Amino acid sequence: xxxVTQTPKHLVMGMTNxxxxxxxxxxxxxxxxxxxxxxxxxxxxxFVYSYEKLSINESVPSRFSPECPNSSLLNxxxxxxxxxxxxxxxxxxxxxxxxxxxxFHGYTFGSGTRLTxx
Amino acid sequence: xxxxxxxxxALSIQEGENATMNCSYKTxxxxxxxxxxxxxxxxxHLILIRSNEREKHSGRLRVTLDTSKKSSSLLxxxxxxxxxxxxxxxxxxxxxxxxxxxxxxxxxFVKA
Numbered sequence: 001x002x003x004v005t006q007t008p009k010h011l012v013m014g015m016t017n018x019x020x021x022x023x024x025x026x027x028x029x030x031x032x033x034x035x036x037x038x039x040x041x042x043x044x045x046x047f048v049y050s051y052e053k054l055s056i057n058e059s060v061p062s063r064f065s066p067e068c069p070n071s072s073l074l075n076x077x078x079x080x081x082x083x084x085x086x087x088x089x090x091x092x093x094x095x096x097x098x099x100x101x102x103x104f105h106g107y108t109f110g111s112g113t114r115l116t117x118x
Numbered sequence: 119x120x121x122x123x124x125x126x127x128a129l130s131i132q133e134g135e136n137a138t139m140n141c142s143y144k145t146x147x148x149x150x151x152x153x154x155x156x157x158x159x160x161x162x163h164l165i166l167i168r169s170n171e172r173e174k175h176s177g178r179l180r181v182t183l184d185t186s187k188k189s190s191s192l193l194x195x196x197x198x199x200x201x202x203x204x205x206x207x208x209x210x211x212x213x214x215x216x217x218x219x220x221x222x223x224x225x226x227f228v229k230a
Contacts, residue, residue: 004160031216042206042220043161056216090160102218103148103210109160 003027006091006110014118015081021113023074023091030096031055032074033107034066037088049074050096081117088112124207124221132229137194139224141207142187150183150190151208153220161206164192199230 004025013019023032031050035043048056049068057066063085065077074091091110094102124141131137143150149168153161167174167183167190174181180193194201207221 042223045217048216050216088158097215101210101215103215104166106151106163106166107161107218108163111160112158114158
């Protein structure tokens with residue numbers, strides 16, 4: 001069982017809808033990530049939060065809005081998405097850089113949310 | 119092309135055979151990691167090899183690292199049907215310490 005929990009597992013939304021993806025971890029990790037993965041491709045980094053502050057935004061369109069309410073939770077708010085945004089969205093967590101970060105300890109991934117935009 | 123390229127792209131073997139996957143990267147690294155992803159699910163961390171290590175074992179997994187050639191290999195011995203998955207190598211860029219580049223992945227299919 002993964003220690004990073006993502007909900008929902010599947011989501012179908014229209015292009016005018018507003019929805020949110022949720023991610024929760026209780027491992028005490030202070031870095032949390034959103035990745036996007038298209039079929040048969042590797043994960044692509046979208047956002048990184050470090051100590052609840054946005055550290056990296058990989059030039060993601062504003063229709064994706066991340067939020068980190070506390071050290072255990074990470075949300076991704078979705079609005080006015082396009083069909084090409086359909087993908088598997090993965091949340092991950094890691095120790096922060098001060099204790100080695102993902103370079104020395106790796107990531108723990110959630111099982112992902114399969115998003116379909118119609 | 120991206121940091122972390124893997125070959126083969128796909129590999130089909132019989133149960134009990136060994137599977138070898140290769141990864142090449144471009145920049146200097148601290149460590150290199152391997153992950154497994156079952157279809158449509160999250161990635162699972164398998165093993166991390168540090169830049170000053172040449173070989174590392176974990177159960178049926180053996181990872182090698184050649185920093186002079188900027189390459190790594192993952193060997194799965196005595197494969198099982200349950201090993202069917204995609205395997206990705208990953209390197210964390212030295213700049214910032216958060217950005218990881220994943221290889222394109224090798225899709226392994228183990229036939230029972």
